[in-house]
Amino acid sequence: MKIEGKTAVITGGASGLGEAAARLLVSKGARVVILDLNEERGISLVAELGENAAFIKTDITVSTQVQAAIDFTLEQFKQIDIVINCAGIAPGMKIATKKGTHPLELFRKTMEINVIGPFDVMRSAAEKMIRNEPNDEAGRGVIINTASIAAFDGQIGQAAYAASKAALVGMTLPVARDLAGEGIRICTIAPGLYKTPMMAALPENIQEALGKMVPFPSRLGKPEEFALLVVQIIENPMLNGETIRLDGAIRLAPK
Numbered sequence: 327m328k329i330e331g332k333t334a335v336i337t338g339g340a341s342g343l344g345e346a347a348a349r350l351l352v353s354k355g356a357r358v359v360i361l362d363l364n365e366e367r368g369i370s371l372v373a374e375l376g377e378n379a380a381f382i383k384t385d386i387t388v389s390t391q392v393q394a395a396i397d398f399t400l401e402q403f404k405q406i407d408i409v410i411n412c413a414g415i416a417p418g419m420k421i422a423t424k425k426g427t428h429p430l431e432l433f434r435k436t437m438e439i440n441v442i443g444p445f446d447v448m449r450s451a452a453e454k455m456i457r458n459e460p461n462d463e464a465g466r467g468v469i470i471n472t473a474s475i476a477a478f479d480g481q482i483g484q485a486a487y488a489a490s491k492a493a494l495v496g497m498t499l500p501v502a503r504d505l506a507g508e509g510i511r512i513c514t515i516a517p518g519l520y521k522t523p524m525m526a527a528l529p530e531n532i533q534e535a536l537g538k539m540v541p542f543p544s545r546l547g548k549p550e551e552f553a554l555l556v557v558q559i560i561e562n563p564m565l566n567g568e569t570i571r572l573d574g575a576i577r578l579a580p581k
Contacts, residue, residue: 327465327560330355333403335395337361337386337447338413340368342522343472346549347410347556352378354557359399361386361447362413386413386443396450405458408560409451409469411444414490416474416524418483433486440490444471448501448512456508463563466509470559471498473516475571479578491516495569502567511566513559518573520547540574547574 339360361384368381455467480488537545
């Protein structure tokens, strides 16, 4: 799919991996609608990106807000061609200790934000994509979800997070099969250790130590590198139904 002139919906697009994707897509002539809870950052980013960007404050766990964001996108830019799900949380807690058990509410919240929210965005956007005119490859849209290498190498305290990201991985092939007849592709990216706002909150020496754990390149990943893979997935029509680790060959230890 050619990126120029296409419209992308990006959840969690006001910072980190989502922001990097938004910046690169706009630079390539796409229009982006950023869905995020951080209204101040979202408005600021859109002002920087210009007329090909828009922001709508959205809690993706609230279905009415998801639908409102989809409708807003259609009002602003007439159609939806690309969905990039980057919104998510990463709680850390053991399933049980001498002090007690992992709260079920925290597990449910993780699933609501990391699994059910993206699913709602996908299904709502796909319904609109089906109506797009097909391109010369009979394609009508592309969906990209953001999992994590924790889906495969979940560490101590990551039961909820790893389960949620594994769910995204598990959805990838059946969703690709569901939408194949409509010309809509889906891939999932599983990033490793990246220099996102969450990571940047850690002391510099800890960031450096984590970066050295990566076989090559021995550093934290850059959000811009995530965005490069987003572009490749959109542009390469044979990328479909696949989860791609983007991690410098790291495999996480138990802790």
